[in-house]
Amino acid sequence: MSKKYDALVAREKKVVCQTYGRYPLALSRGAGARLYDVDGKEYVDLLAGIAVVNLGHANAELAGVIAEQAKKLVHVSNLFYQENQIELAEKLVATSACDRVFFCNSGAEANEAAIKLARRYMRTVCYKDAGEIITVMGSFHGRTLGTLTATGQGGRIKEGFDPLPGGFVHVPCGDIEAMRAAITGKTAGVLLEMIQGEGGVLPLDKDYVQAVATMCREANCLFMVDEVQTGMCRTGKFWAHQHYGVEPDIFTCSKALANGLPMGAMLAKEHVAHGFVPGSHATTFGGGALVSAVAARTVDIMRRDDIPGRAARIGKVAMDAFRAIQAKHPGKIVAVRGLGLMIGIELAHNGPAVHAELRERGFICNLAHGEVLRLLPPLIIEQDDLLAFAAALDDILTKDGE
Ligand SMILES: Cc1ncc(COP(=O)(O)O)c(C=O)c1O
Known part of the structure; x- marks a missing residue:
């Protein structure tokens, strides 16, 4: 971890109520489906602030509305x-x-x-x-x-x-x-x-x-x-x-x-x-x-922009890719479920380690109940980002237990 990150964590521990188990990551900037940490490392965001930033980070059109309305x-x-x-x-x-x-x-x-x-x-x-x-x-x-x-x-x-x-x-x-x-x-x-x-x-x-x-x-x-x-x-x-x-x-x-x-x-x-x-x-x-x-x-x-249609279309591509990985690693993925771009991949074991490795490789998602990789990406995410995540997961599961 960097000095910048360590300093932020130390400050947080002193003054913020300790109600959250946070991931070891301090984020400072976003753009579309990308996030950047305080040291400038880029991540693909598959969480959207827990299903919040559906139209992406720093959406230019919305930033314009915020600026104009704030003046009025x-x-x-x-x-x-x-x-x-x-x-x-x-x-x-x-x-x-x-x-x-x-x-x-x-x-x-x-x-x-x-x-x-x-x-x-x-x-x-x-x-x-x-x-x-x-x-x-x-x-x-x-x-x-x-x-x-x-x-x-x-x-x-x-x-x-x-x-x-x-x-x-x-x-x-x-x-x-x-x-x-x-x-x-x-x-x-x-x-x-x-x-x-x-x-x-x-x-x-x-x-x-x-x-x-x-x-x-x-x-x-x-x-x-x-x-x-x-x-x-x-x-x-x-x-x-x-x-x-x-x-x-x-x-x-x-x-x-x-x-x-x-x-x-x-x-x-x-x-x-x-x-x-x-x-x-x-x-x-x-x-x-x-x-x-x-x-x-x-x-x-x-x-x-027919965002519902986009979520349905891209969600299906992602779900098909994850189901293919499940077929390849039946003992490692228990279930792939969801609808549109609300997707859960339930792992049989090693949830925290797989989740941490995905983060290391530049993918941010959530881990629910210690075993379900929960994906709630911005709905404007590109299909290729989801397929890159799928490839990383496939690789991690292939190496897991080797
Ligand atoms: C289904 C559902 N209902 C209610 C809430 C609570 O929302 P908030 O955290 O904004 O109070 C959440 C938050 O995750 C949720 O997922």
Whole structure:
């Protein structure tokens, strides 16, 4: 490691809360699907800041929007009407079957808004005392107390934070009968990720998702989708639920919404959105002029350049390449799964060593649960970059155990 890197690590250890297990890398610059560390070494970015920078680093068009808008208006609060926010809501609504948007600042906040709206809709629109939210095991919905409780994982992420709020039920993922048994007159809604991201890139079955949506409709509770990681064209459609032939009553998004600026949004069907009235929910920064302008242009670019089609096309090339490597090393790769450019390669063993070697060779990706190489590249990445990654992985696995 270089002196520059060591000095940064030493400073960080002194003043930043130690909540992250960081990779041994300090990054200083990006361009498209490339990142550069503090010593100038180049990397192919296959992570996009965890599915955030979908249109690439230092996107020139978005940099122009940031600069122009910063000179005009950055923030005034939601006490006022703001054209940028309204325009963005119109654009988001046009991408989906939902009708109204609530803006916030992160994925967890978007899910908090969904949970609050579901409960309030039940009480104030349906006149039903139903406040329970059902989620599935392995899910991840955020780190606020509410969304952490909604998250269907045990272990360290919940440790020491009790008392956690009540009203959350977890059921085994993919088990239709367990879901049927869990939905009662007390259920406000079911919240699902179409592909569990933090869980290790685990796509849900179409039959399961459709069955849950139908059960929710029949039980008069809400079917809600967490699109924080899967949304904004990541999976080859604007929203992952569009692969599944379902229309959520509420869905949430964040990560890639403003291509790296912090922003979240919750979208709801018209009748459901009536659960919120002035004063029932708010956030100071939500839908500010600057982030809204950037997000609106992000949506424009995604539609203009057919980014969903690109993610689907290039994702298939990558997936085919990874499946070929799996066929070559059946004992070393357990599974290759995903949709579009959300891809998980589950290794049988040596996850940390393979991941570190890939980084050494100039490829940045994530390692989930110690064994799944999680790829969430910028959607503008070139096919050749993905094939170069595949070749590096093939080479590492070939040498592994020799
Ligand atoms: C599916 C999903 N929901 C919610 C969140 C929480 O988002 P944030 O970290 O912006 O609060 C994440 C973050 O990884 C996520 O992947």
